Amino acid sequence: QVQLVESGGGVVQPGRSLTLSCAASGFRLTSYLMHWVRQAPGKGLEWVAVISSDGRNKYYADSVRGRFTISRDTSKNTLFGQMNSLRPDDTAVYYCARDNPQSGGFDYWGKGTLVTVSS
Amino acid sequence: EIVVTQSAATLSVSPGERATLSCRASQSVNGNLAWYQQKPGQAPRLLIYGASTRATGVAARFSGSGSGTEFILTISSLESEDSAVYYCQQYNNWPMYTFGQGTKLEIK
Numbered sequence: 001q002v003q004l005v006e007s008g009g010g011v012v013q014p015g016r017s018l019t020l021s022c023a024a025s026g027f028r029l030t031s032y033l034m035h036w037v038r039q040a041p042g043k044g045l046e047w048v049a050v051i052s053s054d055g056r057n058k059y060y061a062d063s064v065r066g067r068f069t070i071s072r073d074t075s076k077n078t079l080f081g082q083m084n085s086l087r088p089d090d091t092a093v094y095y096c097a098r099d100n101p102q103s104g105g106f107d108y109w110g111k112g113t114l115v116t117v118s119s
Numbered sequence: 120e121i122v123v124t125q126s127a128a129t130l131s132v133s134p135g136e137r138a139t140l141s142c143r144a145s146q147s148v149n150g151n152l153a154w155y156q157q158k159p160g161q162a163p164r165l166l167i168y169g170a171s172t173r174a175t176g177v178a179a180r181f182s183g184s185g186s187g188t189e190f191i192l193t194i195s196s197l198e199s200e201d202s203a204v205y206y207c208q209q210y211n212n213w214p215m216y217t218f219g220q221g222t223k224l225e226i227k
Contacts, residue, residue, distance in 0.1 A: 045218040105165050109162040109164070
C-alpha cells in the first residue's frame, strides 16, 4: 500500500541547515508530482515546494525560495527537502504529500516531521 | 497568487445536524478545489477533490459543491468523530496550490 514516511526533523539553531527525507513505498516517485507542505504550531497548512514527476521542474513558495531545495533519489524512491539559513519562523511540522493528477488534490500524506528552529 | 478564504474560523454544530463550511477563492479555480480533514496530531486527509468527488473511503455524509470562486463542504448528519479542522485548497493555479486558513468544526 502507499506509504510516505518523513524523517530528519529536529532542533536546529537559526542560520543552520537541515535535510528532510520522505521515503515513499507502494508507488514510484517518477509517476507523481510530490510536494512539501508545512504547518507551524497551532497554524494552518502552508504549501512549500513541488517537484514534477520527471524531476525537471521545481517550484517554491516565496517564504522559502532561495533557502529550500526539493530533490529526489529515484533509486531509493525518496524525496528530500534541504533547508538552509533556517529562521525561527521555519518552525513547523513538515509533511510530504503525493499529488494525484488523475483526481486532483493530495491523496497521500506522511505523518510529518517536526523542525524546531531555536537558539 | 490565488487567495483562498474560509469564512468561519470556528463552527459549532450539534450531533445529527448538518454542517456547512464555506470556501471562497479570489479568482476562478474552475472545479479544481479539494477539501481536507485534519484531526489533532494527524496529517490532513483528502475528503473531496474536483470540488464534489469524494475520495476513496470517505463517508457518504460528506459532500462538496460549487464552482468558480464559491465552494461548500456539507456534512449531512454530524457524528462526534467529525470534530476536526477542515481546509480547502485550490490546485488550479499551478504550481501555487494555496490552502484556506481552516475551519475548526466543534461538536456541541
